[in-house]
Amino acid sequence: MMIEQKVAVVTGAARGIGHGVALQLAKDGCAIAIFDILEPKKAEKNIKELKKEGQPIFYFQGDLAQSKDRCNFCKRVMKEYGRIDILVNNAGVAPRIRMDILETTEESFDFVMNINLKGTFFLTQAIANIMVRQVVEDSDFEPKIINISSLSSYASTPARGEYCISKAGISMITKLFADRLSEYSINVYEIRPGIIYTDMTKVVKDKYNKLIGEGLTPIKRWGYPQDIAQAVSVFCSGKLNFSTGEVVNVDGGFHLRRL
Template sequence: MRPVALVTGSSRGIGLAAAEALAREGFAIAVNGPVADADLSAAAARIADLGVPVVEAPFDVTDIAGHDAALARIEAALGPLTTLVNNAGVGVLSRGDLLDVTEASWDRCLSVNSKAMFFLSQGFARRLLARDRPGDLFHSIVNVTSANAVAVAVQRSEYCASKAAAAMVSKALAVRLGPENIAVYDVQPGLIATEMTAPVIDSYRTRAAAGLTLFPRVGEPAEVGAIIAALASGRLPYTTGQAISADAGMLLPRF
C-alpha cells in the first residue's frame, strides 16, 4: 500500500521541494495552493514526471469549514492519507517597526501560519483515528515553521509570533498523537532562498558568508525538502515532537 501525502503550499518553494522529495520516496502526492492556477498545474506535472500518483488539491487553508471536504476529495482520488505537511505560510504585509504593525498584517500571519495549520492537523488526525491504519505504513504530521519561532526579527514581529505559535502547536500535537502512533515534527528553516525571501536574499547571503550561519551560505528549498521526506518516511525511528533546525547552525549558541 502506497503512502499518501498532502503538502500545503506546494506550488513552489519549500512546499514543491518537499512534494518532489516525497514523490521520490514513493508517496502519492496532493499538491496544494489556494486556487487552481498555472503554478499548481505545473507543480502537479513535475510530480507526475516522477512516476507517482498526483492530484491537484486547490483550497484555501484558512477556510476551516472546508478542510474536511478537501481531505475527502484527496482521499477519494489517491487513497487514505498517511502524511500531512503543513507548509503553507505567508510573510508580513510590510517589514518595519513593531510599533507600526497593523491588525491586518497580524491577523493574516496568525490565520495562515498557525490557526490554519492547527485546524487542518486536527481534521487530518481525526480521519486517521477514525479508521484502521496498516501497521506497515508510517503516519506523521510535519509542520514547517521557521527559525523565527525562536529568534526575533523585530521588523516582522507578527510573523515571529505566528511561527512561535505554530511551534507550540507542533508540540501539543506530538503529545496528543504519540499514543496513537502518529509522529509530529517541526522543521524550522533558517536562511532559505525562496520567493518569500527574494527581496532580502542578497543581504542574507552576505550575512551568511560573514558567519551568521556555520555553513557560510544560504540554504536551498531542496535541502529542506529532503529533511521533510526523511521525517515523513520514518527514517528517524522512535522520535516525535522534535524541532529540526534547518538553519546551518545559525541559532547554535556560541562565544
C-alpha cells in the same frame, strides 16, 4: 477505494520549499496531494516536474485560512486516494508589509495568524482525526505529521512580529499533537528552516547574500528547498520511530550561539 502507496499531503506545495518536499516524497514513492491558494495554471511548470516522478498528483486550490476549503480538501483527498499517511504543514506567509511591532495592524496580524497558525492548527486537527481512524482500523499504518516552522519561532525580528508569533505557535502545535497522538503511533516532527532560497526570500536576496558572506551562518551558503525536503524524507522513513515532538534545525548552524 484505497490506493496502494502512501499518500502525502503537502500544503503550499505549488512552489518553494513545499514543491521541493512534494518532489522528494514523490521520489520516495508517495502519491501527493497539494493544498495551495495559487491557481494551478501558475504552478504549471512545477506540477509538470512533479508528474515526471510517475506518482499520482492531486492539486487542490484553496485557502488554508478558510474552514470550508480545509474541509473540502480533506473530503476530496479521501475520495481520490482513500488514505493519508503523511501531512507536511508547509504553507505560510510573511506579512504583506513589514511593520514594526509598535506600528503593525490588527489586519496584518490576522492575515498572518489565520493562515500560518489557525489554518495549520485546524487542518492538522482534521487530518489527525482521519489518521487516528486509519490506525484504529489497521495497525500497520504509521502516519507522520511534519511542521515547517522557522528560525523565527525563537529568533526575534520586531519588524515582522506577527510572523514570529505564528511560528512560535507552530512549535507548540508540534508538542501538543506529538503528545496527543502518541497513543496512536502518529509521530509529529518539526523542521526549522534557516535562510532558504525561495520566492519568499528572493526579495531580500542582496541583504542575505551579504549577511551570509559575513558569517551569519556557520555553514556559509543559502539553504535550498531540497535541504528541507531531505529532512522531511528522513522523518517519513520510519528510522526515527521512537522519537516524537523532535525538532531539527535545517539552517546551516544558525541556531548555534557563538562567541
